[in-house]
Amino acid sequence: MKNLLINYISEHIELNEDEKNAIDLLNIFHSFKKGEILLKEGQISNKGYFVLKGCVRSYYIIDGEEKTTNFYTETEGITPHCVINNKPSEYYLNCVEDTIILISNADMEAEMFEKFPKFESLCRILSEKLLTKKQIDLDKFKISSPEQRYKNLLKNRPDLIQRIPQHQLASFLGIKPQSLSRIKARILKNDER
Amino acid sequence: MKNLLINYISEHIELNEDEKNAIDLLNIFHSFKKGEILLKEGQISNKGYFVLKGCVRSYYIIDGEEKTTNFYTETEGITPHCVINNKPSEYYLNCVEDTIILISNADMEAEMFEKFPKFESLCRILSEKLLTKKQIDLDKFKISSPEQRYKNLLKNRPDLIQRIPQHQLASFLGIKPQSLSRIKARILKNDER
Numbered sequence A, B: 001m002k003n004l005l006i007n008y009i010s011e012h013i014e015l016n017e018d019e020k021n022a023i024d025l026l027n028i029f030h031s032f033k034k035g036e037i038l039l040k041e042g043q044i045s046n047k048g049y050f051v052l053k054g055c056v057r058s059y060y061i062i063d064g065e066e067k068t069t070n071f072y073t074e075t076e077g078i079t080p081h082c083v084i085n086n087k088p089s090e091y092y093l094n095c096v097e098d099t100i101i102l103i104s105n106a107d108m109e110a111e112m113f114e115k116f117p118k119f120e121s122l123c124r125i126l127s128e129k130l131l132t133k134k135q136i137d138l139d140k141f142k143i144s145s146p147e148q149r150y151k152n153l154l155k156n157r158p159d160l161i162q163r164i165p166q167h168q169l170a171s172f173l174g175i176k177p178q179s180l181s182r183i184k185a186r187i188l189k190n191d192e193r
Helices: A003-012 A019-024 A082-085 A107-117 A119-143 A147-157 A157-164 A166-172 A177-192 B001-008 B015-027 B081-085 B106-115 B116-143 B146-156 B156-165 B166-172 B175-192
Strands: A029-031 A038-039 A047-053 A057-064 A066-074 A077-078 A092-093 A099-107 B029-032 B035-040 B047-053 B056-062 B065-072 B076-078 B092-095 B100-106
Touching: A003 A019, A003 A047, A057 A166, A057 B116, A066 A077, A066 A166, A066 B116, A082 B116, A099 A107, A107 A119, A119 A147, A119 B056, A119 B065, A119 B081, A119 B116, A147 A157, A147 A177, A166 A177, B001 B015, B001 B047, B056 B166, B065 B076, B065 B166, B100 B106, B106 B116, B116 B146, B146 B156, B146 B175, B166 B175
Parallel strands: none
Antiparallel strands: A029 A099, A038 A092, A047 A077, A047 A099, A057 A066, A057 A092, B029 B100, B035 B092, B047 B076, B047 B100, B056 B065, B056 B092
């Protein structure tokens, strides 16, 4: 897992041996079983997450119904809203699969940034990239029909189709499970022609 | 405008006189008239924007129809996707009102970060905050009905109701202008009871 993380970081900034060792010394790798909950509605947390292996789902419970908003897989970061706005969380995070996660908090980051300013550059670069990705996600969701949303998913995150139960995928796409079945049948029929 | 910017920055990090002067020396304040276009579909740009006064709208043109995805007003930053992924822009940015904007690019930022590392901290903090805001926007859009989306807008960005033409607001909310009229009438009727 350490190598996976260092390879990922090295795509964005160059690390020297001291910096690699500093990462190694942090006790930040944590394993969770499928179904374990990382964050609950109403909870206040100061923890940020970075998925190294597995999948984490974010969802709200509204009128007793789960509304899935996102899936975070390998090399995706999660900073829950409650960490930034210091209010109780409005949503849940749970593990869809057995998952290995890096967990950090603001104190740990401040210490690392002071010792190794390069890590602050890394966090800036990653945040800017993620911000753009998130804006694209929001734009595409707004401007696409349900069928286009499913096609975008097929194109951009095909792994999710295999990994995630249908009803959670449908919720993530903002549609009913029956609509997702109809869309899939329609696409299959058009492909066969 | 310089004071507005410095006050805004000072909410996040402390600036000394040298740092304030460095901002003053940059030639970054630009004025645009209502209706002017900052970015077009197909254009490649390296410019990031920060709205000091006025309003910028982002929109896609799909099958000849404008699909509005966002409005950026005072102290909101815009990093177009094309700046990060280095591909032609998929959308437009235009000024809904006479607008004053700070324009930066990666070279200018790198120079400032080298001279004043504090500015990199600022950019990290702002990006992390914006990322959370964007995630909340996406979550709320997904989990809300059209009527709830309008109510969220009334609560969180009431200024937009006054500033933006109805058909653009409807598009931004992902609904038809007629549906927005019906929602407004329904809310008015319920308030009168």
